[in-house]
Amino acid sequence: MLANYLYPIVCGFCGKVLEKGAICEKCKENIPYYGYSPTPFSRELCFDKLYCNYEYTGIVRKKMLDFKFEHQKYLCRTFAEGMICGLKNVRQDFDFILPVPVHRLRRKERGYNQSELIAKIVAKELKIPCQTKILLKSKANHKQSKLNMKQRASNVKGVFEVKNAEMIKGKRLLLIDDIFTTGATVNECSKVLKEAGAKEVVVYTVAKASINSHID
Numbered sequence: 001m002l003a004n005y006l007y008p009i010v011c012g013f014c015g016k017v018l019e020k021g022a023i024c025e026k027c028k029e030n031i032p033y034y035g036y037s038p039t040p041f042s043r044e045l046c047f048d049k050l051y052c053n054y055e056y057t058g059i060v061r062k063k064m065l066d067f068k069f070e071h072q073k074y075l076c077r078t079f080a081e082g083m084i085c086g087l088k089n090v091r092q093d094f095d096f097i098l099p100v101p102v103h104r105l106r107r108k109e110r111g112y113n114q115s116e117l118i119a120k121i122v123a124k125e126l127k128i129p130c131q132t133k134i135l136l137k138s139k140a141n142h143k144q145s146k147l148n149m150k151q152r153a154s155n156v157k158g159v160f161e162v163k164n165a166e167m168i169k170g171k172r173l174l175l176i177d178d179i180f181t182t183g184a185t186v187n188e189c190s191k192v193l194k195e196a197g198a199k200e201v202v203v204y205t206v207a208k209a210s211i212n213s214h215i216d
């Protein structure tokens with residue numbers, strides 16, 4: 001109780017103090033929520049399934065910007081809670097959960113990897129190991145948000161690498177990221193994971209944006 005008093009748990013969307021959880025009932029009702037949305041795609045894509053929780057708009061967009069650029073780290077609990085609800089409705093039979101990595105210089109600049117914060121909570125709740133040392137971003141690149149669709153795909157080529165590939169051979173992986181726009185980033189991650197022997201890569205992002213959403 002004392003801990004709760006010092007660090008009250010609030011709804012990440014409206015700020016209401018909560019007894020438990022990180023999204024209040026009203027926000028659960030009012031914010032359009034996909035839960036999960038298995039999306040059909042073209043054969044060029046390397047992941048097997050895509051789930052997204054929200055449309056990248058309104059309060060979701062605002063809170064994601066706070067989370068990524070305003071050091072509002074506590075919001076990871078709210079975004080993770082949405083994913084946990086979604087996964088409980090579909091499947092949890094993954095061998096490992098992996099966050100989309102950021103380059104070490106970007107991480108140093110921001111102080112944290114936002115996708116890793118979410119992935120760790122989801123992993124703990126679902127009792128699936130979270131692996132942060134397998135998929136690495138070894139090359140720094142331009143920010144995706146400034147680029148068009150074609151540039152995004154080439155900007156992420158060759159920037160990710162897999163270490164300890166033997167650990168993921170034949171495994172089912174859940175890859176977690178914050179925003180899905182064109183899918184270039186998660187697709188490139190999935191490609192290297194599959195090349196390293198992963199059996200299945202399912203992508204789950206907090207939000208789905210259109211390329212015109214002005215992500216930053």
Ligand SMILES: [Zn+2]
Binds near residue numbers: 012013014023025028
């Ligand atoms: Zn709320």
